[in-house]
Amino acid sequence: MSLDTVVEDIREEAHARAEEIRNEGEARAEEIESAAEADAEEIVESAERDVEREIEQLREQRLSSAKLEAKQKRLEARRDVLEDVHEQVEEELATLEGDSREELTRALLEAASVEFDDGDDVSVYGRESDRELIESILEDAEYDDYEYAGEYDCLGGVVVESEGSRVRVNNTFDSVLEDVWEDNLREISNRLFEQ
Template identity: 85%
Template structure:
């Protein structure tokens, strides 16, 4: 065999081997590229899912926040309306006059009187505008030992006290209204805001 033939065989073998390495390299490059594309797609899909989750979470947070804000505004509006109703009731109580005012004042004074012993010196306080009314009621024999003692800042009614009994009874329109209001607030609210 000649040297040229050996060189040619080596050259062909080297060329075949180079071709084989190149084919393997291309195949490996295709595999790497394919794997990289799959990884990139998976990363992109995960990123899109994460973005969708964040969008959903943000949407839920904003919706929840908007619902809470709306609820707070409804509650504030209800409180305002209840406050206005309460003020109207107070104005109506303060403006009661004539027989109605006398009957209520007398009833509150009689109810307070059950707390005191016979013979006690009883001091009666009331609204400044009701002084004459209270003094005229106290002229009744049923209120012997009772005396008008001064004014109280209230819508009407009486505050009655005695040093001997160490008792003070607040039977003002304000205190009665407070009790009635607290006891019936839910019913008042339900009636005003029927749904």
């Protein structure tokens, strides 16, 4: 074998080995590139899922916030309507006249009188515009020890007290209205806002 043949064989072997290394390098590069592309796709998909989840959470928060705000506005509107109704009832009580006003005032005075003993000096207070009405009721024999004592700022009715028994009974239209209102607020609300 000549030296030229050996050199040629070595050269061919070197070229073959270089080709093999280059092919292995290209294959490895393709594997790395393919793995990188797969990783990139997975990262993009994960990021998209995260963004979609974040968008959904934000949407739910905004929806929840909007629902809460709507509920608060609805409650405020209901409260305003209830206040209006309460004011209308007060106005009707304040402007009540004639036999109806007298019957209510008598009933409230009679209910208060059970708290006092016979012989107690009892003072009766009422709305200034009801003075004549109260004084005429007190002229009845059953109220001999009762006396109109002055004005009380109210819609009507009476405040009755006796220093001797240290009892004071507030039977004004206002106090009765508040008791009835509180006791029946749920029913009033249900009737006004039936759904």
